[in-house]
Amino acid sequence: MSTVERNAVIAEEQLAVDHIYDCVNQDRKAVESFRLGNLGDCPDAGLASHPDLPKEYGRREDLGHQPLVIERIDLIEDPDDKLTWYIGRAKVRDPQGDLALVNWTSKTAIAWRLAGPDDPGDVRRRRKLRCEGPKVLDYSDTEIQVITAKGETVPAPVIEDEPDPFLLADLDLARDGVMRDIVETIQRHQLRLVADDRKGLLVIQGGPGTGKTAVGLHRVTWLLDNKFFTPDQVLVIGPHKPFLHYVREVLPRLGSHGVATVDIAALWPGDVRGADRIAAAQESALPGIGQQITVMPAHTAAGLEFDHVVVVEPHLFAEQNSAGLRQLYVALTRCTQSLTVLHSSPLPAELGGPVKTPVAAVEKAPVAPPPTGERFADGDEFRVSLKERASSGRKQAAHARLKHMLAAELYGNERVPQLDTDFADIVCEGTDGLGFYVISTQDADTYAELRALAPQLLEAEWASAQEIDRLFLVLPKEPQDLWAVEVVKRLFDVSIIWRTETGWAGPSVDAALGR
Secondary structure, eight states, X not given: OOHHHHHHHHHHHHHHHHHHHHHHHHHHHHHHHHHHHTOTTSTTTTGGGOTTOOTTTTTGGGGTTSOSEEEEEEESOOTTSOOEEEEESSOEEOTTSOEEXXXXXSHHHHHHHHOBTTBOTTXXXXXXXXXXXXXXXEEEXXXXXXXXXXXXXXXXXXXXXXXXXXHHHHHTSOOOSSOOOOTTTOOHHHHHHHTOOOSSOOOOOOOTTSSHHHHHXXXXXXXXXXXXXXXXXXXXXXXXXXXXXXXXXXXXXXXXXXXXXXEXXXXXXXXXXXXXXXXXXXXXXXXXXXXXXXXOOGGGGTTOOEEEEEEEOHHHXXXXXXXXXXXXXXXXXXXXXXXXEEXXXXXXXXXXXXXXXXXXXXXXXXXXXXXXXXXXSSHHXXXXXXXXXXXXXXXXXXXHHHHHHHHHHHXXXXXOOEESOSSOSEEEEETTEEEEEEEOOSOOOSHHHHHHHHHHHHHHHHHHTSOOXXXXXXXXXXXXXXXXXXXXXXXXXXEEEEEOSSSEESTTHHHHTTO
């Protein structure tokens, strides 16, 4: 199609869009006149009885520069003999009470927008409109059915993997820190999820940038507009407060008001599983530039999008095991235009860096099998044996190095550890009470090896005759059977932490280090 022909089509569509905006203005004037004539004791008296008052009245200013009209639908046949309809962000009627604009959430509009050559219904063509407010800038046609030379109506040829030009243009727009709605560019597979009317739980799963958040928020509006729920029956839960700030304008612009939002951490006391343990390290790595860019730990970036992303020291993520790698994945997939990775240490193996070999592996002896047939005359003799066992382990250089590194960490967190007590390598008062630390330089990779070490802490606790609140088994490296750490905690109430190349790790590392 030539430029002249396209301009003619745009001019035609501009007339239709102008008519719809004129209807909106007339509607507002009529409602305002109705309001002024029925003030009484209440400024809003009588509005509920106005049959054609759209619920979006008085809220269309929330659209900003976003267009009210988004799509034209051409039908092959229609019961009302109206073959051309327009879809938009709200329902609009003309002065005669006839529909001038169909709300995108209505069942009719959903069916029209889901129509394709495989299931065309009565739709002949969909024409997406690219508008800036009331001004039509461009359009894009999708033929659903065509009429042959013989006058027969047949499905249009299917064009595989044809990109949506308006979607591509939207992806190129700069982000301004607030999420935009996708009413204009929503894809058919997303719309099917938004308008899924099956009962029960709906789980939406997909990779970063596939539109999970957008689908969820647009589904809220669809559920409200179609009377499945009222606003007071809907709760939107976000992963963190920055996420809720990011999406704060989506629902109001879609016409959904009064929906409660909360971040997941507010639903119960304590830490949320998966919270970033290295946030302080990440933020301290970028001193003095907080006023120029947004600096955030990885877990608070989940669900957000940025034009440009800088990921700092990815090895810190990798050292947090599977939870850290998940957050590294989140950090690496937040950008829409450019990604920069800054690192002073080698990249983790997951990003093509060198595969690391445990440094201290050669210094560790295998776990000694438990003695068989050992007997003690009484409890005092058993205490002497436990004291000798604790003392013998401290003669190794690897043991002393691990102990002093842990003590330095505790001192750094303003704790006062006691070293080399009779039965514990370190005893220290922490946020959760008195902690009892036993250091092992033995290889403890498997569940069986960890299970063999855990009772030693229970024996040492008994022998100390102290009121111990937390038992910590300290290892020189991460166990291979990482799942066994939680099992040992459940069975013996013994928490396990281990040394990494840049610090400490483990499910209870914060409590162990007195943070």
